[in-house]
Amino acid sequence: MPDRGNEHGLNAAQQQAAQAGDGPQLILAGAGSGKTRTIVHRIGHLIAGAGVAPHRILAVTFTNKAAAELKSRLSTLIGDDGGGVVSGTFHAISLRFLRRYADALGFPRSFQVIDADDQKALVKRILKSRNIPTDRLHPSYLLHWIEHCKHAGLTPQETPAHDWNGISMVELYAVYQQELKQHERMDFSDLILNVVLLLRDHRDIAVAIKSRFDHVLVDEFQDTNPVQHEWLMQLCSEHRNLTVVGDDDQSIYGWRGADVRHILEFERIWRGATLHRLQQNYRSTAAILKLANAVICENADRHDKVLEATIAGGEMPRWKVCNDEYDEARQIMRHVERWRASGHAHAEMAVLYRSNRQSLPLEQLFRESNIPYRIIGGVGFFERMEIKDALAFWALLNRCGDSLHLMRICNKPKRGLGAKGQEQVMAQLAASGLRADAWLDLLAAGQAEGASRKLAPLASLLAELRNDVGATDDGGLMPILQQSGYLDSLKAMGEIEAAARLENIRTLQDYIELSLGQGLTPVDFMDRAALLQGSEEMRDDQTQDAVSMMSLHRAKGLEFDCVVLPGIEEGLLPHQRSLDEGEAGIAEERRLLYVGITRARRHLLLTSARVRRFYGEIHYPQPSRFIKQLPDEVLHRLDQAPSQIDAPAQQHGVAIGGNVVHPSFGEGVVLALEGGGDAARVTVQFRRAGTKRLMLKYAALQIA
DNA sequence: GCGGACTCTCTTTTT
DNA sequence: GAGAGTCCGC
Numbered sequence: 001m002p003d004r005g006n007e008h009g010l011n012a013a014q015q016q017a018a019q020a021g022d023g024p025q026l027i028l029a030g031a032g033s034g035k036t037r038t039i040v041h042r043i044g045h046l047i048a049g050a051g052v053a054p055h056r057i058l059a060v061t062f063t064n065k066a067a068a069e070l071k072s073r074l075s076t077l078i079g080d081d082g083g084g085v086v087s088g089t090f091h092a093i094s095l096r097f098l099r100r101y102a103d104a105l106g107f108p109r110s111f112q113v114i115d116a117d118d119q120k121a122l123v124k125r126i127l128k129s130r131n132i133p134t135d136r137l138h139p140s141y142l143l144h145w146i147e148h149c150k151h152a153g154l155t156p157q158e159t160p161a162h163d164w165n166g167i168s169m170v171e172l173y174a175v176y177q178q179e180l181k182q183h184e185r186m187d188f189s190d191l192i193l194n195v196v197l198l199l200r201d202h203r204d205i206a207v208a209i210k211s212r213f214d215h216v217l218v219d220e221f222q223d224t225n226p227v228q229h230e231w232l233m234q235l236c237s238e239h240r241n242l243t244v245v246g247d248d249d250q251s252i253y254g255w256r257g258a259d260v261r262h263i264l265e266f267e268r269i270w271r272g273a274t275l276h277r278l279q280q281n282y283r284s285t286a287a288i289l290k291l292a293n294a295v296i297c298e299n300a301d302r303h304d305k306v307l308e309a310t311i312a313g314g315e316m317p318r319w320k321v322c323n324d325e326y327d328e329a330r331q332i333m334r335h336v337e338r339w340r341a342s343g344h345a346h347a348e349m350a351v352l353y354r355s356n357r358q359s360l361p362l363e364q365l366f367r368e369s370n371i372p373y374r375i376i377g378g379v380g381f382f383e384r385m386e387i388k389d390a391l392a393f394w395a396l397l398n399r400c401g402d403s404l405h406l407m408r409i410c411n412k413p414k415r416g417l418g419a420k421g422q423e424q425v426m427a428q429l430a431a432s433g434l435r436a437d438a439w440l441d442l443l444a445a446g447q448a449e450g451a452s453r454k455l456a457p458l459a460s461l462l463a464e465l466r467n468d469v470g471a472t473d474d475g476g477l478m479p480i481l482q483q484s485g486y487l488d489s490l491k492a493m494g495e496i497e498a499a500a501r502l503e504n505i506r507t508l509q510d511y512i513e514l515s516l517g518q519g520l521t522p523v524d525f526m527d528r529a530a531l532l533q534g535s536e537e538m539r540d541d542q543t544q545d546a547v548s549m550m551s552l553h554r555a556k557g558l559e560f561d562c563v564v565l566p567g568i569e570e571g572l573l574p575h576q577r578s579l580d581e582g583e584a585g586i587a588e589e590r591r592l593l594y595v596g597i598t599r600a601r602r603h604l605l606l607t608s609a610r611v612r613r614f615y616g617e618i619h620y621p622q623p624s625r626f627i628k629q630l631p632d633e634v635l636h637r638l639d640q641a642p643s644q645i646d647a648p649a650q651q652h653g654v655a656i657g658g659n660v661v662h663p664s665f666g667e668g669v670v671l672a673l674e675g676g677g678d679a680a681r682v683t684v685q686f687r688r689a690g691t692k693r694l695m696l697k698y699a700a701l702q703i704a
Numbered sequence: 705g706c707g708g709a710c711t712c713t714c715t716t717t718t719t
Numbered sequence: 720g721a722g723a724g725t726c727c728g729c
Contacts, residue, residue, distance in 0.1 A: 116718090188718085191719085192719095252717075255716075256719085354716070354717080357715075357716090414706080420705080421705080532719095551718090552717075572716095575716060592717085613720090615714070616721090
């Protein structure tokens with residue numbers, strides 16, 4: 001190993017970056033090049049070398065995990081819990097500012113964050129109330145469009161008119177924002193945008209925010225979207241002490257508005273910026289890096305660079321073509337067992353897939369074979385129904401609940417409040433002009449009318465339990481769930497399911513007790529719950545020796561001895577949706593593969609299946625374009641003869657990839673075959689007539 | 705208002 | 720193929 005030095009040492013490039021002076025710094029850090037290490041040392045240098053007070057330094061990350069990692073590495077390096085350096089995600093730091101200044105935007109300081117589910121429900125309600133059918137404007141399209149505006153830093157007032165099927169999208173955006181405000185909620189994008197609005201439009205607050213920090217460092221800078229970028233530009237406009245670290249080859253959040261240009265053009269945007277390049281990779285074997293470089297160099301529009309290996313040799317990455325997704329899972333298990341036998345712990349292995357759904361067959365087989373595994377991602381802890389219900393009760397009890405919380409539980413357990421009744425309740429609440437908990441106080445005092453009368457017992461119960469909340473460790477969680485009848489209503493769902501849900505609620509209880517014990521207020525706890533969407537922080541089996549399974553997106557920043565990348569197929573990687581987005585979409589998919597490959601330290605297995613079932617339909621995917629053409633010296637291809645049982649890739653002489661002639665559409669190539677017998681369908685790409693999906697029985701195809 | 709049966713859609717990635 | 724959404728009878 002060249003000039004890496006000892007554990008506390010840095011190579012020349014790392015050291016130069018860590019010890020750079022003031023002003024904008026761009027650190028282009030390839031995968032595995034000691035990026036976090038360099039940031040941590042730079043912070044150490046700012047404190048010890050340049051005499052900057054720790055609490056005047058801000059380190060911004062994209063995930064909670066990265067923030068936690070940074071904190072722990074900092075406290076190892078400089079001790080004293082990192083000495084007060086502020087680190088967190090864009091969202092968490094924004095929320096801190098907003099807790100302080102939100103009233104300037106017309107929000108109470110106790111506003112809450114809305115999660116994706118509630119967000120979607122709100123949009124649906126808006127469309128329904130305006131009699132816009134979903135086939136005219138799809139709720140998720142509207143939501144997506146609104147997010148897009150917010151990522152671009154545009155408020156409804158600033159967004160140019162945009163009509164969709166004769167519907168004014170901007171108007172709906174404005175209504176959505178009003179509704180959020182009325183419910184005292186902000187969505188995730190608002191957290192960033194609203195801080196930017198404070199910085200833009202409120203001079204005094206802007207001055208206060210800008211003078212809060214003297215140095216700002218940003219990790220994974222390639223994933224910033226325009227509004228985050230403006231956030232940073234504003235925050236650093238006075239001192240210009242902005243250090244960004246990133247790798248344009250790992251930009252994988254274009255769909256969330258990230259713009260690679262921020263990193264590609266950093267030196268133009270920040271004049272006088274110093275560029276540092278970290279290209280030595282300390283993580284992976286030369287064999288793995290050879291593949292990584294071969295894959296990524298196909299992309300145009302990137303900082304030209306090649307990862308240099310410091311670990312020579314290594315086993316050549318393998319590509320296994322399997323029959324179907326279960327065969328794929330079996331092959332993966334075989335490799336896991338082999339790696340285990342050669343001394344790698346399960347915890348040092350990971351399966352990284354493109355879409356979460358791919359975990360299903362893996363889970364099944366791993367469970368049957370008693371191979372321990374851990375799924376990261378999927379339905380988050382705080383997204384579970386019972387957790388959301390329990391938190392709604394708890395928030396109302398602790399006076400930080402709002403109308404959405406009330407709406408959520410007003411008929412749980414059943415109180416005879418159906419859709420109509422709930423509408424009335426919400427109308428009465430809105431008409432009262434009161435906050436939800438003040439209004440509930442009125443109900444408890446006997447001032448309930450109409451549908452709200454059905455809520456009076458709940459209101460009284462809340463008022464009564466509030467007297468004793470201080471005497472409980474869990475802020476009254478269990479008492480309210482018990483006495484409101486919620487727990488009993490869970491039991492009605494069936495024993496096994498109820499037990500699982502109760503177990504989750506107990507985990508929530510533990511977590512609340514822990515947090516309150518740390519001195520957090522109920523509002524603090526709600527923030528934590530809102531920002532900590534991933535469930536992995538909640539689970540206590542972190543120490544268990546288990547194979548990790550997660551999406552490629554989640555894997556960014558992590559590394560494992562042995563990595564499996566399943567589903568390296570057209571339609572999955574690159575994903576079907578990206579194919580419609582053209583070159584830019586495909587380039588991002590390629591980067592995703594690159595991210596996956598560079599997670600591996602020693603062993604890497606890529607797999608694809610000839611047959612894959614998606615939502616009940618059978619597909620016959622082609623191998624991914626990203627690896628199809630790769631030379632044998634970077635990727636070892638282990639093919640096996642297709643099994644006829646698993647892969648009916650041929651019917652009536654029509655085979656995938658074969659040429660056919662149709663009486664009216666002419667010549668074409670078979671892309672896929674689905675189903676069997678009379679129901680069999682064939683997808684053909686015709687030379688002139690485009691791609692068609694036909695019933696094989698009636699298509700009268702001739703084999704060409 | 706409620707529950708059951710039926711239909712329909714929707715399937716990328718996350719703070 | 721699953722989960723959400725809708726419709727209908729009670």
